[in-house]
Amino acid sequence: MDEQRAKTFAGILALSEMVGGPRAECLSMTEGAAAPSAPDTILDRVTMQLEMLAQGSEGGGAEPPATAESCGDEEFKREKALGLLLTHAEPALQKVKSGNFALSLDELCAMEAIIIADGSRPSFVLRGSRVAMDDPFIGGWEGPLVASRDAIEKVAAAVGRIQPAGGNASYYIGSGTLIDRADRLVLTNYHVVDQARRLHGVAMREDGSRLIVEGNLEIDFAGETGAFDTKRFRIAEVRLPVGAGAVFSGVDAAVCRLEPLDEGVILPDAVSPLSPSSEYATGEVTSLALIGFPGEPAKNKGDKVDWNFVVSELFRRRFGIKRLAPGRFRHGLGTHPEDIGKRAIGHDATTFGGASGALVVAWLDDGAPGFALHFGGETVESNYALSFAKARATLEPLGVPFG
Template structure:
């Protein structure tokens, strides 16, 4: 299992290297296509980008607004970078010689490298856009420019689902406005279940729908460093036939909203949502998630606390709106628990969160949303509910498709 994962990570780095950088072309590379040839160049690139992120070598102008760290944070950030490099260097040397017998800490270091070198970045959004001087932009610049308007349009419709008064450190998941007139938001069934069971938000069943009695909301602002909110109350939850968490059923729910703050209007809804089969078979040319990834939830290493490393290297900015490009990995029914053959696999960076994030074809005309992210593991494989399989049960709940 470890060797298979090591080959996957090596293949991602090799594809980025052979295309001259982590461009969109690497989204279609064959799994396990090769190994990177220049480990020193990878480490140099990672070091430079992480220093720029913290205001080091990149200087003040190189740091996106709200992403720099203060001097008091630097000892922890330097320790995290040192830990990363100490385990990444031997790991890269091993895979260069096609030795994929990496230990747990080496595997975690490789995963962090792929996020940090820009192969699978997670971009902070400001006003629905990625700052082009973000240190992780690199070879993604062309794709980000080409998709700028489409990403901004979709991002404005994506909100953070949370208990009343929630924030970046106290929230439940992501949701996307799919019908502005009816005020309908699409999210995961398990996000609603967590609201009930973990956060104690009262709801009662009323003939196939849940009436929300407690305080439950969505905030469509929720970007890094943004003080303003754009909140609406969730008053009703519609559940599809066969609803269930993760692979246990249709992991989707439709929330109906009511105004919460005076003078606040809804953004435009995401259109179109696509049930096309091409987005469930790997024919897609592009994919990205827009949502609210959370801090890594578990430590997979042996001697190193990789939660600490990832958090420090990425400025401890979780629970705010991000764009994460990736590629298609698995077709319907690939996971052994996906007996309903409803889920596709992808490798976008989610930091172990982002439940309910919309998966969009961000480089295609109109940037159609075609799946709903519900879980998995960053880089190794995440899973999303395909609209090609879920349309029949989502349309009766008011979800429109193109």
């Protein structure tokens, strides 16, 4: 299993070296070369990105401090952690270049981290529903980001953070997208709603195939970095599809009906009709990205290195805010052994908990149609999303519009 993960990471980095490959366009389905050909080039690119991040967070380009006494304890740990990233990444890259995929846990974590750090699978912060063009990970993505700017803006404005009453970037459950403005309908995962009920104690009453929300549950369509304003609406009712279930146990989707919450707040425009086209379930997809609210990564993933701290630094410790994460189609329907209903496709966009319920869009296609609903997985390696091509029959009766 670990060797397969190493091969996956190596393939992503190999494709990143290809001119016009997924790093710039996300178009290829092939795995490409078995391993990156120039580890030193990748490490140079990562080092440059980390230096840019350090300058951005510290407000200058001073040399990094060498001891804990010469700066704050936290800063010293940060420099040490980022140094360890490069220390473990180098032997990992050299191993896979030679065809050796038997990596240690820390080497695997280093490979995953550099995929984020070198811009192969970035997660872009959104401001005003647009990617901030001063993002240090822009790199080869600038052309596609500019070309798709208007489409991204329209979709991103309709994406909100689902949270208990008074929630925020540190206290929320998942993501949702407005799909019908007139009827005030939002699409999210079943398991997001279920967690609101079970883990956050939001009272809900069953009424046939509906849940009447008696407690306080809301969605905020703002939730961008540095934004003080909110655009909150109350979730009043949840419509469940036939066979609703969490992750692979059923149809992991739910439609929420909203009610006004804060006076004077206007709903954004809904996304265009969603696409149930089979081409987005078979790998013919030409582009793929998620727009949602990724949270902090899982804790203690490594052996000797605090990789959670490293990845937190790569994200500038900004989680729970709206982001765009481009990626690539990875697995077809029914690939996961638990996907008995053959409803899920796999992708390799960078996601963490909190991105559940994020819409998967063909961001480089005309109109950036949404074609799947992200529900879980492991960032970079393989995430999974409910394909609308397979779920249309169960979602349409709930009011989900398809083109």
